[in-house]
Every structure is written in structure tokens, then in C-alpha cells.
Amino acid sequence: MRPATRMEGFGAYFFAALGKKIASLRAEGVDVIRIDIGAPDLPPPDFVVEALVESARRPDTHSYTTYGGTPEFKQAIAAYYRRRFDVELDPASEVLGLIGSKEGLFHLAQAFVNPGDVVLVPAPGYPTYRAGTRLAGGELYFMPLLPENGFLPDLEAIPADVLKRAKILWLNYPNNPTSAVAPLSFFEEAVAFGRKHDILIAHDAPYVDVTFDGYDAPSILQVPGAKEVAVEFNSLSKAFNMAGWRLGCMVGNPDVVRYVHIYKSQVDTSQFLPVLQGGIVALTDERVWPWVAQRNAVYAKRRDIVVNALREAGIDVPAPKASLYVWSPLPEGETDSMAFCDRTLREIGVSMTPGVVFGPHGEGFVRISLGTKADRLREAMERLVAWLK
Numbered sequence: 001m002r003p004a005t006r007m008e009g010f011g012a013y014f015f016a017a018l019g020k021k022i023a024s025l026r027a028e029g030v031d032v033i034r035i036d037i038g039a040p041d042l043p044p045p046d047f048v049v050e051a052l053v054e055s056a057r058r059p060d061t062h063s064y065t066t067y068g069g070t071p072e073f074k075q076a077i078a079a080y081y082r083r084r085f086d087v088e089l090d091p092a093s094e095v096l097g098l099i100g101s102k103e104g105l106f107h108l109a110q111a112f113v114n115p116g117d118v119v120l121v122p123a124p125g126y127p128t129y130r131a132g133t134r135l136a137g138g139e140l141y142f143m144p145l146l147p148e149n150g151f152l153p154d155l156e157a158i159p160a161d162v163l164k165r166a167k168i169l170w171l172n173y174p175n176n177p178t179s180a181v182a183p184l185s186f187f188e189e190a191v192a193f194g195r196k197h198d199i200l201i202a203h204d205a206p207y208v209d210v211t212f213d214g215y216d217a218p219s220i221l222q223v224p225g226a227k228e229v230a231v232e233f234n235s236l237s238k239a240f241n242m243a244g245w246r247l248g249c250m251v252g253n254p255d256v257v258r259y260v261h262i263y264k265s266q267v268d269t270s271q272f273l274p275v276l277q278g279g280i281v282a283l284t285d286e287r288v289w290p291w292v293a294q295r296n297a298v299y300a301k302r303r304d305i306v307v308n309a310l311r312e313a314g315i316d317v318p319a320p321k322a323s324l325y326v327w328s329p330l331p332e333g334e335t336d337s338m339a340f341c342d343r344t345l346r347e348i349g350v351s352m353t354p355g356v357v358f359g360p361h362g363e364g365f366v367r368i369s370l371g372t373k374a375d376r377l378r379e380a381m382e383r384l385v386a387w388l389k
């Protein structure tokens, strides 16, 4: 069988291949600790699960649901944006429900990028911005995220000829993989930039509710007039430990919402109603906020375990204020993150994500996830520190 040429350059998703390697090591008896994958290990709030179960028991909840999420789900997204960011959204025209935000990142390129259009993507960055662009026939321009700039892109450094052909600017804060955060003033700069150069600003914000030490992450829609040029992707996956539920949204510019909805309606037929109804409870029930605070305190403790161990090993890392990750430079003398992570996996059973997986400027780093229980995380870090000595 010969696949379409657009498939060229796409191998198995990194984590799919890694999963196979880990399964075979475990079959040989190796005790592998996974601190690579960016998924919450803890469950969602009980009252959210109960809402799903109750809804699933009813006989009238098993049919197809409205394309792009039910009106009640969209209203719940709007209520969340009002409660969380003081941002007003029209649920009918400015909110689109997604089967997890990942599909929306991909659909945006399909709906807006023509062959030859340039898409500005952060590097390192979440791989779907790149894959979506390439599969739409667009050209990538990598905006370096560097430690010396606080992992914010230097928008003024983008050449004028690139800007002329640029269609979309991707941003992602709190950031995966660098765990950097952006102040609202940076979003103000980005919105002004989008307006000046007629570029759609797409802000991907799935970690906006995974924050530590009292830090409050902003939405780009808090910038006055942002809806003229921007959309924001959000997700219940990390906010409420609901990654498997596949609940996300895109909000903001109504034209973009409309076209992505049209594209998406050709592809899928929305979600199971009980899942949407559980999502509505997560987004609107006041009990969720003390739950989020407690959950974030758990992550903060795990972050401290990782950061303290790395520092003990002589690796200088800042303690992240948000996200599910610690982005660590490789130890001195190491330059190849893929080879380094392969060695830690085989020699000490510790699986981390090589920075190079996240594209240009990711080399030289590894990503450590906080989605592992404290005792296992501690053991992984002890193995790593001992091995590095």
C-alpha cells in the first residue's frame, strides 16, 4: 500500500513508539518509572464523575448530540470564562466545543491555511502546531523560545517578508514544554502585532488552571479587542484531570469559530452527552475551585521534588509557576537529548521526554512531567541523581 505524499515525513507519534519500547523493557522485568508523559495521573472531582454516571443511566442520553457541543456545554464554557477571567463570550457565535483541544489545533490549519501560507510556531513547541501546518500545505517559521527571553518569542525579530505571508501566529502559555508563563502585557503586544500585520493569533491555553504559588495565568481574551484577531483554545484535560474525556473548546473571533465549526462538522459528530454533561458540572460547579487549589498543591510538591533533585545534581533549573512540566537543561557534557533519555531509560529505568521531540531549540533539554505520584517521582529522581554522580 502506498500512502498519500502528504504522509511523507510522518512516522509513529513519538509517545506511541516510546510506549512500545517501555512495554518490552517491562516484559523483561525492568521497573520503568514514566516521567515523560504529559497526562494527569489523578482522577477528576467525584461530583463530575457522578454527573456523567447519572446522565449515562438515563435512556434519553445515548443519541447523537449537537455538532460542536450542545448549547448548554457552550454556555458552560462562557460561564467559566466569565467566572475565571471576567471575559464575556456569546455562546452561540464565540464558542466551539471540541473533542479535546488537539483536534481544534489541527482543524484551524485546515480551515485557514493555504499552500504557501506561513504559520509562525513556537520552537520548541507542542507538535500539533507543526503537523497541522504541514498537512495543510503551509510553511513553518520557527520562533525561538530561548531561556534568555523567558521563553517568549521575539515578535519584532520575524522578518518582514515572512510576515507578509504569515497567516497564523501560535502562542502557548503556560507553555509546554518549557513551563514558561506570559504576562498579560505580552498578550497585549501579540494582539497589537496581529492587528498590525493582519495575522490570526491562536493562543493554546490548556495549562491555564495548573498554576502554583498563587500565580494566576491570564487569558489572551482579557486584552481589550482581542476577539478581533484572536482565538483561544482551552481544555478540561489538565484543568480538571479529564484528559480521557476529550473535552475542549475554541473561543474568540466569531468568523474563526464559524469556519472551524464548518470544517469540523465534516469530520465528526460531537461527543457522548453524559461526557458533555459531566463537563458542564466541572466548568460551572463552585466546588471545583477548592478542588483545583488542592490538586495544584499536589503538583507543586512534586515540582519541588524534581527541582530540588536536579539542583542537587548540579543542574540549575528555575521552579516553574505553572504547567505540568519541569524543562531541564541536559547535564554538562551531554548534547543529544534523544540518546540521553534512551540511556536513562535502559540503564536506570527512568523515562523522560527528549527536548528534541518538541522541534528546533528543544535540543539540549529534557522534559520531566509532574503527572506521577510523589513516591515514584522521588524514586526516579534519586535514581537519576545517583546515576549522574
Ligand SMILES: Cc1ncc(COP(=O)(O)O)c(C=O)c1O
Pocket: 038, 099, 100, 101, 102, 103, 126, 172, 176, 204, 206, 234, 235, 236, 237, 243, 247, 248
Ligand atoms: C500545549 C498543548 N496543547 C494541546 C494539548 C492537547 O490537549 P487535549 O487535546 O487533551 O485538550 C496538549 C496536551 O498535552 C498540550 O500540551
